[in-house]
Amino acid sequence: MRRPMTAVASILFVIMAVLVVGQLRGEMSLADVAGPESDTAVVLVEGEETLLNLNRFVAPEAWSTRLSTYFPDDFLVETSRTLEGFSVKFIANFGGFFNPDAFLEIFLFAPGLKQPEIDAVTAKLVETYKLTPNQGNRFEWSTAEYGLTVARSTITHLAVGVWNGQPLYVLTHYPAEYGDGFGPRAAVILERLEWGS
Numbered sequence: 001m002r003r004p005m006t007a008v009a010s011i012l013f014v015i016m017a018v019l020v021v022g023q024l025r026g027e028m029s030l031a032d033v034a035g036p037e038s039d040t041a042v043v044l045v046e047g048e049e050t051l052l053n054l055n056r057f058v059a060p061e062a063w064s065t066r067l068s069t070y071f072p073d074d075f076l077v078e079t080s081r082t083l084e085g086f087s088v089k090f091i092a093n094f095g096g097f098f099n100p101d102a103f104l105e106i107f108l109f110a111p112g113l114k115q116p117e118i119d120a121v122t123a124k125l126v127e128t129y130k131l132t133p134n135q136g137n138r139f140e141w142s143t144a145e146y147g148l149t150v151a152r153s154t155i156t157h158l159a160v161g162v163w164n165g166q167p168l169y170v171l172t173h174y175p176a177e178y179g180d181g182f183g184p185r186a187a188v189i190l191e192r193l194e195w196g197s
Helices: 007-024 115-130 176-191
Strands: 037-045 050-056 067-072 075-081 085-092 105-109 142-151 156-162 165-175
Touching: 037 067, 037 176, 050 156, 050 176, 067 075, 067 176, 085 176, 105 115, 105 176, 115 142, 115 165, 156 176, 165 176
Parallel strands: none
Antiparallel strands: 037 050, 050 067, 075 085, 085 105, 105 165, 142 156, 156 165
């Protein structure tokens, strides 16, 4: 008699199937950006050192720019492609609770996209999230940054610029109560970002 799969085993099976299908279709490759499949990081969460287990993300080959990073194992990853570019979203799954309103998105603008088109995407994000320009920039690569903090509600930050020759934006959005745990985890994703050829 076969034993039923646990929920975790079922999820791992689906993830592995997606990875295998992606590799068979030529959409994913680990060859262009070197690094181990997993790692760890120590961050401060609510004033205490916390060990994070990290998984590796490598951009699909179809993307205009090869990049990789590591993300905490309590995040899930979604990738998408539009006419404007390529997106990877790292979405909070703290304690097994998936929250699509708590994410860090890295969006790479498509090659050849003109500045007015990039500005239009930025303007739509600013309008959607009701953002206002920041005083000064958090990131060296950003040319413009916007933010919004609604007391006891949400925190949103948008940075737009050029990083390693690639026009992009980085958007973080999460409930305020996630602040102590989300911020350090998002920082690890950006700190571990590496660019391939």
